Amino acid sequence: MTTIRDEMWKFRGILFNFAITDLKIRYRNSILGVLWSLIEPLLMLGVLFVVFSTMFKFEIPNFPIYLLVGIVCYNFFKNGTSFALNSLTNRSALMTQIYFPRSIPAMSAGITASIMLIFEIVVLAIFIVIFQFAPPITILLLPLVLGLLLVLVLGIALPLSVLNVKYKDTEFIWMIVLSAGFFLTPIFYQFDMMPTQVQNVLQFSPMVQIVTMAHHVVLYGTLPSINTILYAIGSISAITAIGYLIFRKYQAKIVEEV
Amino acid sequence: MSDYAISVKNISKKFKLYHEKRDSIFEVATSFFQKKRHHEILQVLDDVSFNVKHGEIFGIIGINGSGKTTLLRIISRIYAPDSGSVDVKGTVIPILALGLGFHPELTAITNIYQSSILLGFPKEEISKRVDDIIKFAELEKFADTKVKNFSAGMQMRLAFATSVLVNPDILILDEVFAVGDVNFQKKCFDTIMDFKKRGKAIIYVSHDMEGVQKFCDTVMYLKQGKVGMIGSPEETVNAFLASEEKQKQ
Numbered sequence: 001m002t003t004i005r006d007e008m009w010k011f012r013g014i015l016f017n018f019a020i021t022d023l024k025i026r027y028r029n030s031i032l033g034v035l036w037s038l039i040e041p042l043l044m045l046g047v048l049f050v051v052f053s054t055m056f057k058f059e060i061p062n063f064p065i066y067l068l069v070g071i072v073c074y075n076f077f078k079n080g081t082s083f084a085l086n087s088l089t090n091r092s093a094l095m096t097q098i099y100f101p102r103s104i105p106a107m108s109a110g111i112t113a114s115i116m117l118i119f120e121i122v123v124l125a126i127f128i129v130i131f132q133f134a135p136p137i138t139i140l141l142l143p144l145v146l147g148l149l150l151v152l153v154l155g156i157a158l159p160l161s162v163l164n165v166k167y168k169d170t171e172f173i174w175m176i177v178l179s180a181g182f183f184l185t186p187i188f189y190q191f192d193m194m195p196t197q198v199q200n201v202l203q204f205s206p207m208v209q210i211v212t213m214a215h216h217v218v219l220y221g222t223l224p225s226i227n228t229i230l231y232a233i234g235s236i237s238a239i240t241a242i243g244y245l246i247f248r249k250y251q252a253k254i255v256e257e258v
Numbered sequence: 259m260s261d262y263a264i265s266v267k268n269i270s271k272k273f274k275l276y277h278e279k280r281d282s283i284f285e286v287a288t289s290f291f292q293k294k295r296h297h298e299i300l301q302v303l304d305d306v307s308f309n310v311k312h313g314e315i316f317g318i319i320g321i322n323g324s325g326k327t328t329l330l331r332i333i334s335r336i337y338a339p340d341s342g343s344v345d346v347k348g349t350v351i352p353i354l355a356l357g358l359g360f361h362p363e364l365t366a367i368t369n370i371y372q373s374s375i376l377l378g379f380p381k382e383e384i385s386k387r388v389d390d391i392i393k394f395a396e397l398e399k400f401a402d403t404k405v406k407n408f409s410a411g412m413q414m415r416l417a418f419a420t421s422v423l424v425n426p427d428i429l430i431l432d433e434v435f436a437v438g439d440v441n442f443q444k445k446c447f448d449t450i451m452d453f454k455k456r457g458k459a460i461i462y463v464s465h466d467m468e469g470v471q472k473f474c475d476t477v478m479y480l481k482q483g484k485v486g487m488i489g490s491p492e493e494t495v496n497a498f499l500a501s502e503e504k505q506k507q
Contacts, residue, residue, distance in 0.1 A: 013375045021372060025363045094359030098376045099335040169283045252338050255331075256273065 011104055018108035022083065023115060037116040038123055041071050052188045060190060062219055065124075065133050069214050070187030072120045076146070077153060077207060078178050080113035084157030085164050085171050092258035102251040106161040110154045117146070136221025145213045148236060152206050155240025158247040162254050185211050206235040262347070263428055263459035264310040264333060269342035271303040271328055271483075302328045303339070304483045310428075310476075312347075313457040315450070317464070317474030317491065319498050325483040326463050330430050333461070348427025348459075358417040362406035366397055369405055370420050377424050387423050395419035396442070411438050418442075422449050429453060430461045435469065467495050 027033040048067050052058050060066050087105035088095070095102075128135055164170040185207045191199065202208050209232035213224040224232075274297040302325045310316040318326050331337040333344055358373040370391055374384045392401050395415040405413060415438060421429065429450070435443050450473075453460060464470050470477060470491060477494040479486035479501075487497050 013381060014372075017372055017375050021361065021364060021368060024368070025361070028363055091359070091361075094361070094376070096331065096336060097359035098373065100376050167283055167286070255336055 011101055015104055015108050019111035022112045037119045041075055041120050044071050048188050062133055064131055066219060067188055068124050068127055069218050070211050072124055073211050073214050074182060074185060074187055076113055076117045079116055080110050080153035081156050081160060083109035083112050084161045085174060088161045088165050095255045095258055102254055106157040109157050138217040138221050141217040149210050151240060152236045155243040159243040162247055162250040165254050165257050181207055203231055204235055206232055262309040263312045265345040267307050267343050269303050269306045269332060269339045271339050273300045273302050275300045302483050306485055308478055308488055310459045312459055313454055315454055315460045315462055315474045317462045317470045317477035319470060320480035324480040326480055330432060358420060360405045363404060365402050365404055366416055367401050373420050374424050379424050391419045391423045414438050415442055418446055428459045432463045471495055
């Protein structure tokens with residue numbers, strides 16, 4: 001990993017430049033611009049809140065905050081990985097004319113998503129005030145959870161960026177994974193509402209553990225169980241290691257495929 | 259250690275030439291059961307070696323598909339060679355073709371920043387020079403225009419101005435004079451001569467034989483990925499033209 005880190009440091013200017021220009025291009029010709037990154041989670045929250053608090057009547061305390069924590073985490077995951085998908089293909093012209101490390105676009109996709117995450121956390125803070133929810137002191141641990149999530153995002157972003165150049169199917173497969181993942185992650189329900197067999201399988205999903213940890217520190221004021229922490233760190237390290245190996249296998253020749 | 263600005267030793271590069279490119283996993287899976295090979299190996303560069311001195315303009319000529327662009331991309335680290343080595347003294351080596359990989363949705367100014375940062379230039383320095391770049395490219399009116407609305411000549415001017423003011427040690431020019439009007443060509447020519455005087459190495463690729471003879475100190479003729487000849491401009495151009503004439507018959 002040291003080589004990637006060294007390259008990151010040397011090219012940190014372009015890392016942020018890519019992230020900012022991505023945001024600019026994303027919101028070009030749109031009147032509301034970057035406000036869209038606030039509106040999207042708010043709309044999601046509204047829909048899910050109406051459906052699950054009036055129709056299905058889930059008995060989850062502080063349901064709006066519970067929902068929003070899950071949505072914010074999942075959106076970060078979705079944004080980071082899906083921006084990375086096309087980060088190399090969008091820069092095919094640039095790649096064939098100036099050399100830059102192939103890891104930069106995927107990494108800067110992570111930064112773009114982090115910038116949008118900050119906006120969404122502001123929304124979360126506003127909702128905490130509106131619902132007069134007194135957050136426990138453990139909320140200070142949320143950045144640690146999100147940091148771990150960032151590692152996961154980058155670990156998936158790197159291989160996705162090269163795989164999508166090589167096989168166009170990657171994009172379609174990943175979109176399915178993302179929509180399935182939204183329902184298989186305890187965002188609008190609690191994990192223990194699931195049958196035990198399903199829980200046994202889903203506990204290996206890093207997003208399940210991340211969202212559970214976020215709920216713990218933001219809502220319950222308790223530390224996540226040691227099991228949750230170990231599962232999260234274990235699955236994220238495994239995914240990131242495999243992702244890095246895939247990336248390393250394809251990165252040198254990927255420019256010949258664009 | 260040599261005194262050369264660019265030293266290319268025994269570079270070879272093969273490409274897989276797909277006849278039906280397999281882009282989807284389904285196709286990969288099905289072709290696994292078929293014995294038929296979907297690609298042939300194309301030897302684009304075969305044992306190419308040459309050196310470029312400081313202050314030298316080194317021309318590369320050859321017909322389309324002779325491996326010129328691949329060679330330039332290997333020198334600028336975009337492609338990795340299959341074998342051989344490239345030793346380059348200097349940090350910055352843009353390939354200057356049409357544009358510098360400009361993003362069509364970004365304005366001229368934003369693209370200047372993006373390209374210069376990629377070429378290893380600190381942001382504060384770019385801010386100081388961005389006006390000069392725009393002025394040199396004669397694009398004062400279009401600084402805030404998106405590059406997608408630029409003509410080919412305008413993109414070329416912007417690319418040339420950006421890479422020149424970033425002050426690279428080595429300049430790689432791929433058909434730069436194909437677009438651009440007489441005035442700007444003159445300006446480019448003067449700038450390149452100034453670069454030469456300051457001891458920078460320049461690689462110049464062109465199909466314009468007159469320009470190559472007028473311009474270059476040494477010329478290499480690439481023939482189907484091999485070095486056909488390296489020598490003085492007149493001799494090499496003549497050898498190239500004679501060889502192509504023979505091919506036709």
